[in-house]
Each structure stands twice: as C-alpha cells, then as structure tokens.
Amino acid sequence: MKRKLTMLAMAAAVSTAHAAVERIQVVERVPFAPGVTFGEYGAYEKIRGIAYYALDPKAAANASIVDLKKAPRDKQGRVLFSSEFVLLRPTAAQPTTLLYDVNNRGNIAILGQVNGRSPANNDPATAADAGDGFLMRHGFSLLFSAWTWDVAPTAPAAGTAPRPLVFAPPVAKGVKGKVQNEFTVNAPTDIVTYAGMRGLTYEPATPNDPHAQLTERARQGDQRKPIPRSAWRFVEPELKGGPGRVQLEGGFKPDTIYEITYVARDPYVTGAGLAGIRDLLSYFRDHPFEGAPAPRNVLMFGISQSGRLIGRMMHDGLNVDEGGKLVFSGAYLQVPGAGGSAGFNSRFAQPTRHPSMMEEHDYPADAFPFTSAPTRDSATGKTASTLDKARDKQGKLPKLFYANTSTEFWNRGASLIATTPDGERDVAPAENVRVYGFMGAQHYVGRSNKRAPFTACVSTTDHYLPMRALIVALDDWTVKGKQPPASAYPQLADGTLTTVADYRAIFPKGLGITPPEQNLREPRLNFGRRFDTQGIADTVPPKHGDDFETRVPTPDADGNDKGGVRLVELQAPLGTHTGWNLRAPDTGFAWATSRFDGSFVPFARTEAERVAAGDPRPSLEARYANRDAYVAAVRTAAGQQVAAGLLLPEDVERSLKENVGLYDRILARDPSDQGCDYLFAR
Template identity: 40%
Template sequence: MKQFLFVSLSAILVSVSVAQAEVTRVEIAERKSFAEGHQFGQTGAYELVSGRLYFDVDPLADANSRVCDIDLAPRNPAGRVEFWADFFLLKPVDSSKGNGCLLYDVHNRGSKLALWTFNDAEITSSPSTMAHAGNGFLMREGYSVLWTGWNGDVVDDGTGRLLAGLPIAKNSDGTSITGLNYVEILVDEPKESQEFYFSPWGTSAGYPTVDLHDSTAKLTRRASRSAEASLVPRDEWAFAEVEGGKVVPHSTSLYVKEGLKPGWIYELVYTARDPRVSGLGLAGLRDAISFFRYNPRTAEAATDNPLSGMCDRAIIFGISQSGRLIHHFMYEGLNNDVKGRTVFDGAVIHVAGAGKGLFNSRFGMATVYGTQLRNNLLPADFFPFTPTLQADRLTNAKGDTLARLRSQGELPKIFFVQTSTEYWSRAGSLLHTDVEGVRDLDLEENARIYLIAGAQHLGATSTDRTICRYMRNPLKHRGPVLRALLKSMDDWVAREAEPPASEYPRIDDGTLVSVQEFQSQFPTIPGVETPAVCYQPLRLNLGPRWQTEGIADIVPPIVGKPYQTLVPAVDEDGNELAGIRLPDVAVPTATYMGWNLRDEAYGAAGSLADLHGGYLPFSATRQVGDSRVPLNERYRTHEEYLAKYSTAVVSLWQQRFLLAVDAMSMLSEARKRNSGKAPEE
C-alpha cells in the first residue's frame, strides 16, 4: 500500500459530516511547487497537491442503485460502504488567476495522460518538473488539473500509478463469491506463460482461480478469429508462471507446456473468486468531483478542499479506455451527485470508438476491449451505442446511452473525437448509424463527433513496423487538434459559444462505406493488401441477469449476429474524404491509414494489427503498378507544395480545429522539410 508522508497536522483533514459529502476524509501526502515554481504566463506558478480520498457511501441511496454488487459490499457500523482513492492535483498558487475550470483527466491504467496530450510533455505517472509541464498550455490557460484513482484492478508497480481501494463483494454469510470467468490471451511473441491481463501500458490484477488444480477449468486455442477452437488437454497447461526457468503456481497466470504461439487465441474458462465492487470506482469519481467543486472550506480545517471556490465548471477528458469510462459513466446516469448537482458540464471523449466497458459488472475488468482479432466474446462494446435513440430489430431492444441522464435533467456537452483506427478496430460507426449499417442517425444536440482523417489511435509514432506489415503512421494530431477542441468545449460550457460543427463520415453522402466498397476505392499499390474485414461487435447473450444486475450466467456467452460497422471512404490516394483533414492529409505526400495488418511473423497474418495505423509514402517518380500520382507530377516546386499546405492550415484555423500558435508551428515545420519527408512527432 502506498505510504504517505504527513508533513504537518494541518495537512491532515478532519472528517466531514457524512450528511454533507460522500468524501469523508482527505489525507494530503504532499504539497509543493510544481515545475520549480515556474511562472506560466499570466496564471503564474502552480502547486502540486497529492494524497488520498476516503469515501463513505449509502448503498441504499438512489444515486448508488446502479452499482453492481453494492448490496454485497462490506458495511461499517453505520451501514455504509467505505473505500478510498488516490488523488493528484495541479492548481494555480494564486486562486484568482485560474480560469475557473476543473479539468479532470481519467487515468488510463493508473497513468496520467493530460499533460502528455495537451502540453506535449514527457509522459510520467508523477509529474513535477518542467519536462513534465511540457509547453505549459494547460497552465498558461489557467486550468486546475485533477486525477483520482477509480480502477480497482490497477497494480502498484512503484511508478506512481493512481490506485483505488475498492471492497470485495461477499456472500451474506461472509464467504467468497465465485463464478465462471472468461479470459482471452494472445501474445505477439513466443511465451511460456502470461498473466491474464498483461498490457504494456500496465498489467491489471485479474480474479484468482478458486483452485490451482481445478479440473473443470477449460482452455481452448485457435489460430485465428475465424478458425475452429481446439481443446488443450488439462495436463498440458496450468495456472502458473515461469520464473527463472521454473514453473511456479500462480492464480492469475496461464502457463502452456508447449508455449503460447504468437497470434493464436487462447480462451480460458475457469471458476474465479472475490469480485471487486468495481462500480464504486465510478461512484467515487462522481463524489470526488462533487467534493472538489462544491465543498467549502471549514473553520476546523483550512485546507480541507484545496480547490474550494476556485472552479465554477468541470470538464472530463479521457483517452481510449479512459474515454470508454466516460461514456459508461454517462450511460449509468452518474453525472449528478447525491444532491442532484451537476458533476461534469462537458466531456471530451478521445479514441473510444463506440465502446463503453466492463466497469460496473461482476468480475468486470476495465482493461478489456474488443478488436477485430481480440476479445470478441467479452461484452465491453454493447447496445445501445449512440447518445440518441437506437433500435435493434433482431433483439427488439431500444435505448440510448444518455437515457438515464436525460431523465434526470440537463445533459452534459460531449465531444466524441475519433481517429480512422476507431472505425476499423473499435466500431466507431455505431456511434452515429443504426445497428444494420443502413442509415445515419441524428445526433444529440449536446454532442459533436469529430473524425481526424487518416490518424491512428494514439497519434504519431515512428514508422517502424513492430508487429505490422506496413510502416506505422507518423501523422501528428493529438496535441494540436485536442488543444483546439478543449478550448472550444470550455467556451461552450462557460459561455454557450457554439463549437465547430461535427465532422465525420456519413452514409448519405457516400463517405461512410462497407469494407468491400472501401477495397474498390483504395488505390493499387504494389505489395499492399487491404483489410478483408473490420471489427464488428457481436450480439452476446450472457444470461437473464446481465442487463439488470451485471452478472453473467452464461460463460462464455451465446454468440449472435454481429452489428454492422462501416469505415471511412477514401480518395484516389487512399486518404479519407471526411473528417478533420490535417494538412498532411489534405496536401499529401503519402497515404495515411488508421489500419494496418499483422505481419505473418507475429501470427494471425492478415488480421488487423489492433490499434495501429499505416503509412505508405508516395513515390518520387512514376512507378509501375502504383496508381497514385507521384510527387514530381503532384507538386512542381516546393513552393507550390508550401502554398497548398498553408491554405490547408489556414482553413483548419478558421474552422477552429487549430489554435493560432499550432497553425504557425505547422507552417514553420513545413518550411523545414521538403515535400517528400514524413512529419515527425
């Protein structure tokens, strides 16, 4: 458990009356200058405040009724449920110089991403230096930036990841709750063993088996998503890991005697125990923001709320898993606190596709999401998908993801920001089409959808291939576009200034098409194969209690027909027609793709390479078999290229998809490179 340095008695907050707030105590572990006291423009210096929040919630309150298994959580003598969460806050030292907005960054597997995103800063779990402040954008603008723990499966690896201490649900007699659980494992290189929920971004704590020698547990494997599964004999695998060449029993790790083959899908069904009450993480997020927004200072403890009176509005931001969490948070109707007050006025949901997640279910794991190759049998992407009314004729289901909030009153303002990857690998089209992929749906008036054309999931990378068949995508979008959109969201929230109109592909204008139509549009390029399929979430039947209680009775689920997803149409260069077309796409020197294929050396050859995009530079001169116009015919001089590039930059600035400072930076960078060189991160 994280150890706290209590620097003085004044840094330990006294208990707050339970009747006043769900946050009952705050322990401050550290309070110091941020970035060596650097003066950020007119805002001035910032300070860092970190510690731990303690919660005490009423399991019978209507506001907590959606939390799965809260009735089975341990209760204190007052009949309430207790838990805790780490917090980390950056705020102006002079409260009068802030902009009045609390920006809450949903951590991703315990990691803080807002400074990396908006400030182009060095990524870290413990920001404190000028390198961690990056270009200082959020500080110059005067935002107070907050992170809190919400995810009970984050493992403390000593790097400063945010943790949450969520209770374990128990039977009424105090015994362990058990149940069937499904785990899928796929590796990209040969391994003897792997933890259930390994991730290069942070391995999550899985649910242990009830018995290391459980004879009823079953492991199957298949060579690809479409291949038939075959049973692995029980004596050929174990709940174990390999350490120093030895096989060591491990309740949340899979060992296979002949080794795990790259690209093969291993599916384990076993009896797990001790589910966390994971939905309390969402309730705690709600109550933490309510505390920081609304709780006043008190005579007993002058430091009880470091943000008291500083913020009159709040915006939530999240990338990928964190974005899915935001959509799910809204779906559960949690954007009003226990007193009915608004928690978040606005939300910027980045690269979440049409997904929500397993954030509030028994044996749910926040880290899980589906792609074309992986995790198709885990219900992280489920109906309804859209923030407006949607119907499924096959199941007779109707709904929208904001229905619960709609019934409570005013809706938050929401941006869904997607890259091309979300349409290929995360079912992004289901955010705005019917589930048959036949027609567009009208958008909620408080929502906007933006596609960043040709971009990949996490932004620009080096062009090295890793597991991919083609070079990866170097298109830089994350900082410039999201800085502009954050400003637009804040203007919308604070001043009712309308944001830029939605920019996304549609069926009715031919910019959103089937994979087969996309294949017919894509240019001919020697050695390049296009995908045969995109990710299509499956209709999954997990039993009668899944929809109402979040408890799966059928594991693995009964598989129904997939939902029909579509992908962005492309021009003769293979670049996407709709969305926010950055200058490198509008005035191209290459084809930028949100998709890539797995190289055969890593197994499952031809499958989509998860969340990677691709990059196919134009040839300098005409090449046999390449239908794209070469650079020497496309741009007669470098000056002609720069003139067209400048026009594209100015257009995006005028549409408010770039700030002036980023527009000038793009123009400066373009002047430094010739028209055939790739952009650099």
C-alpha cells in the same frame, strides 16, 4: 522544503463531510514546475491527497453499482473506501475550470498527448513534466484520481518510484463465478500471462484449479478445441501481485487464440471506482479547497479506455450525484470507439480488456445503445440512447465531444456512435453532442520508426493539435455558451462511410499495401438473463448473436479517407494515411489489423519515380512545384483548420514545422530504402 510543506499539508487535512465524500486528506503540497510561470495564470502547485468515501447501498443514486450491496458495511450500513488523487492548479486563488483526466491503466494520459510530455514516474513535478505548458497556460486545474484496480505491477527502474494511480475497491466477499481470459502470443513461448493488456485478472478460487479449461482456436468464430488438463499448469506470477501465468507442454504458438476458463471468487465492486469519480467531482465542484475558491466549471476528459469509462458513467447515471446535480458540465471522449456503454460495472469486470479485430470478442466492452440520440435495434425491438440515464433532476445533460480516428472505424466499431445498429442509416447526434472523425489518423500519434510487428510504416498525422483546440472549445461552450466546431465525421448519406468490400474495391492498387478483409464487427453478446439488469454473467463464455454492422471511411483516389475532420496532412498530403496496418505474418494472424496503428505510404518524389514504381498517385513533383509551394499549401490548410475552430493560431507554426519537416525528409530519402526512419525528426 518539500518535506516541510508535506507535513504542514498533512496537519491541515480536511475533515468536512459532503455527500459521499467523508473527508479529504492532503498528504503533499509542493510547487509544480518550480520557477516556471504559465502566462497570466502564473505559478502552479501540486496537491496529492486521499479521498475517503461512504456509499449508501440503499440510495437510489447508487442502485446501478453492481454488487455494492454485497460489500462489507460499517455500523451505519455504508460501504467505505478511498482513492488517491493528484491536483495541479494555479497558486493564485482564482476560479478556474477543473479538468478531470481519467487516468489510463493507472497512468496520467492528458499531459503526454496535449502538453507533449508524459510525467516521469507518473508523478508530475518538474518543468519538463509540464511539456509546452498548454493546459496550464490556458488556466486549467487538472485533477487525477485512482479508479481501477486491474493494473499490473511493473519492476521499478533504478532510482525511480513509479506511482500508478491504482484503486483498492470494496470486495463482494464469498461471491463466486466463472471467469474467462483470452490471450495470444507473438512468438513461441512456454509460459504466458493470461490477463488483459498490462492488466490483472481474477485468479482461480482453487489454486491450480484441476477443473479449469484451456482451449485453442484460429479465429474468433471457430469452435474451441480443448487442451488436455494434463498438458498445462498454472504458474506463479513473475512479479509479486502480478497476473498469474500458465505453462503448456510444447509451448504456445502464434496464430492461435487461447482461452482459459475457471471459477473465481471475491469480485471487486468495480463500479465503486466510477462512483468515486462522481463524488470527488461533486465535492470539488461545490467546495473551496485549501485556500482556493470552487471552480467556475468542471469538465472530464478521457483517452481510449478512459473515454469509454465516461461513456459508462453516463450510461449508468453515475454522472449525476446523490443530490441530483451533474458532476461535470462537459466531457471529451477521445478515441472511445463505439463509446463504451458496457464494461466497467459488472461482476468480475476487468476494465483493461476490450475487443479488437482478433481478440477479446467475448468481453462486454460495448453494447447497444451506441448513439446519443434514441435509436431502434431491429434485432431486439428496443429503442434507447446512451444518455437515457444521464440527465440531472432538472433534465439537463452535459455537453459532449466524441472524437475517433480512422483506426477506431477499423478496430473499435466507431461508426456505431452515429448509425443504426444494422449500419444502414445515419443517426444524427443529440443536440448536446458533437462528433468528430480525425481522418487518416491512428489511435495515438505515430512514433515507431520500424515496420515490425506490422507490414507498413505507421501513420504520421498529428491529431493532438485539433484535440487542443477542442478542449478549449468545450470550455468555451460550457462556460460562455460559444458554439463549438460543427460535427465532422464520415456519414452514409454523403458517401464518406462505406462497407469494407467497397473500400477494398476503391482503394488504389500499386501502393505496396493491401486493405484488410474486414474491420471489427462489434459482437452481440448474451451472458444470460441477469446480465443486462444486474451485471451478473450466467453464461461464460457468452453466446453470440448476429454482429452489429460497422462501416469504414471511404477512400479517395489517393487512398486517404474522405469526410470528417480534414487534418492538415490530408489537405496538403505527402502520401496515403490509412487507419489500418496489417500484422506481420511472423507474429501470427496476418489477416488481422494492428490494434492501434495506421499506415503511411509516401507519394513518389518525381513523375519518373512514380511511373517506374507503378504508383497510380500523382507525385510530389506533380502536386507541388517546389518546397515553397508546399509550404504555402500547408499554411492554407492550417488557416482553414483555424477558421473551422479545429486548430489554434498558436499551433499553426508547429503544424508547419511537422509537415514541412516530413516533406524534406521524403525528398532526402532513397526510395529503395523501405525503412521507416525518415518518418520522424530525430
């Protein structure tokens, strides 16, 4: 049946041209989660296809795409390319909200975090792949497409066919430039890849380039020490099409930042991937497709790298199509850190890369402006906002949610989206923007039951529940005009945002964990005079100016962050949840934080245990008279979240189960056991 439907779908390929979308080819059309119906929206189907694009390098709408004019063109002077897409939608022909999920490193992300199940092989097909069906029960049509090229291949497991959504962008043939890659190791090794996290990079224009340079240093601000060229060599990729590697005599060691620099050639026109998203959404926004009407609404959603991509699209005006219309009415940027106003659209861009405490401080992932309302940078005298180019021809802007966890305040400069660049004053979000801080949460919901490679157990807060509520709220805001939850994030004015020095002074002693020396202070980079206007780096590595000042949430007497969204775990706490977790000394850089993880330290069970341990925090016994009292506290906290619009009534029982389950496991745990197995239900 599947093969028959696929053949019929291929025969029914759409060839209508619209704006920059030349045509849509359907290559597969099959039931999604066969036999399952999702509430009033019924059964769903999956359509897999290919979108074919043609961009005019002379069009004003494409002027911001770096190196587009250097890409090969057809006889009409257009740059041609294509990208694969996947669409999940109700089979009944009814208008729905089209929710575009920006894939993360080729992988579908929203289903794992919002529905609770990442699709097997990155190919949503079965009832299991639908998770709890949340997005389907709420009637969203889900669209995914390829937009980035720098995804490293992985060895397929037996019997599987991994299908990452990887983009083949146009190439600026013959262009050369210097490229630098930074890497570290967690254990001694002779051979290592030098690309970004699970990514690809540009390889040397000259094989085994004799003029390439390899350096080492202990911290980002230290002087680079050259390693003799005779002591190292380039090595073939481990997998065909994978990133290159280097081999060093005596081996690479932890606690060291290595950097390799060489001349590369033929950069990808990476910004074409952003234009492809723009034009695909423009097409679906206006066109009935395969028997279904055009959507009633179009939204975008992105997690981490994917959220930063949305920020870059708006920074470059690539959220407005060639006809001058917004391609999405609203967007949700989840854990984007400082917002992503750089990266993604420059010569030799590598979207996989981004800075954290110890690495990648020379990659342009974030740059001024950071705020949605105009802000002045006192260092340069410039005044700007992230939305200066994001208006349509009628002057409208999309409605936006920015949501960060505590970890992004420590590791990704999150405070900058609501402060001045010097960190001295709050900057209120623009009228079309809401900002949320999920306090005590980490970049993703914790799942590790081991301390390694960090010093503490990971945080257990579940910020995926307010994410679900906010997705529904964004749809209601953009379709019905219903006001969403008010912004809730740490601020300087009310003392819930502070310096790292103050945090360290306030944080309670005797918990067995010590706060970091510093959070990420976003670097101010100078790549030369052409970078800001043309996206071309002439200075590699870049010169550094004074860092942008970043702040962190203020801790309370328990060590839990103040301000922001008060998750149930912080209103009815079982311990201290932080946004940071220090690296284990044997992995190197013991002073630095984990890139993505927070910490959790439970309260003592009884007052006697608390006194014996020297723990300054009241025990569970002192806070909750018994289990029933704790259950009541969780219900009260969940009710407050529902009233605030940050928890859906359907998710109250899930929150209760998660939190009461942890309460039971803490009481059953031997406090002398320093393992982390008790954190999560088996």
